[in-house]
Amino acid sequence: MAEKSHFVSPAGRLFIVSAPSGAGKTTLCRMLMERLPALRYSISTTTRSPREGEVDGVDYFFTDVETFKAGIQANQWAEWAQVHGNYYGTSAVFIDAERAAGRDVLLDIDVQGTVQLCAKYPDAITIFIMPPSSEVLRQRLEQRGADSPDIIDKRMVNARREMAQCGTYRHTVINDCLETAAETLVSIVRGYRES
Numbered sequence: 467m468a469e470k471s472h473f474v475s476p477a478g479r480l481f482i483v484s485a486p487s488g489a490g491k492t493t494l495c496r497m498l499m500e501r502l503p504a505l506r507y508s509i510s511t512t513t514r515s516p517r518e519g520e521v522d523g524v525d526y527f528f529t530d531v532e533t534f535k536a537g538i539q540a541n542q543w544a545e546w547a548q549v550h551g552n553y554y555g556t557s558a559v560f561i562d563a564e565r566a567a568g569r570d571v572l573l574d575i576d577v578q579g580t581v582q583l584c585a586k587y588p589d590a591i592t593i594f595i596m597p598p599s600s601e602v603l604r605q606r607l608e609q610r611g612a613d614s615p616d617i618i619d620k621r622m623v624n625a626r627r628e629m630a631q632c633g634t635y636r637h638t639v640i641n642d643c644l645e646t647a648a649e650t651l652v653s654i655v656r657g658y659r660e661s
C-alpha cells in the first residue's frame with residue numbers, strides 16, 4: 467500500500483519593523499507592501515484617536531480602553547504595549563492563522579512589543595529603521611506639524627530610548643534617502659523569502 471504523504475507547510479515568517487516616530491517607518495512599510503504584495507500586514511488595535519485620513523480597519527482597528535483591557539484578560543493580544551499614553555496590541559488570532567497558512571506577516575510595532583513577540587516567536591526577523599541623526603529626526607517631527615513642542619519633546623525622549631535598543635534588532639536600515647532605504651528593506655525581506 468502506498469505510504470500516505472503529508473505536506474507540511476512551513477510557518478509564515480514574522481517581519482517586525484520598529485523605529486522612533488518620524489523615522490519614516492510608515493512610508494517605508496507602505497513601499498515594502500507595494501513591492502512585495504504577498505506580505506500580510508498585521509493591523510494593530512489601538513485606543514488612540516484616528517488621525518486625519520486614517521481609516522478604521524485599514525490603518526488600525528480603533529477601540530476604547532475598556533474593550534482593549536478586556537482583550538488583555540481574554541489573551542487576545544500576541545503582544546501589547548502602552549506607547550505615548552495609548553494602548554496598542556497585535557491580534558494573536560491573526561498572527562497564528564497567517565503563520566499556520568505559511569504566509570509572511572509584516573508588523574509595525576514598538577520596541578516593547580518586539581521584545582514580547584521575540585520571546586514567543588524566536589524566529590521573528592527584526593528590522594530597526596534609524597533616522598540619520600537625532601537632529602534630523604527632530605526636524606522631521608517639526609516639519610510634519612502634527613505635534614506641539616512638548617509632544618515633540620516627549621517623542622524625542624522616547625526616540626532616544628528606542629534608538630539605544632537598535633542593537634537588539636537583527637537588521638538596521640538608515641533612512642537617509644527614502645528610495646535607498648526602501649530598496650534595502652525590500653532586499654532584506656526578499657533575502658529571507660527566497661532562502
Ligand code: 5GP
Nearest residue numbers: 510511546547549554555556574575576579
Ligand atoms: P502611531 O500612533 O504613531 O501610529 O504609533 C506609535 C507607535 O506605536 C509606533 O512606534 C508604532 O510602531 C507602535 N505600534 C503600532 N501598533 C503597535 C502594536 O500593535 N503593538 C506595539 N507594541 N506597538 C505598536
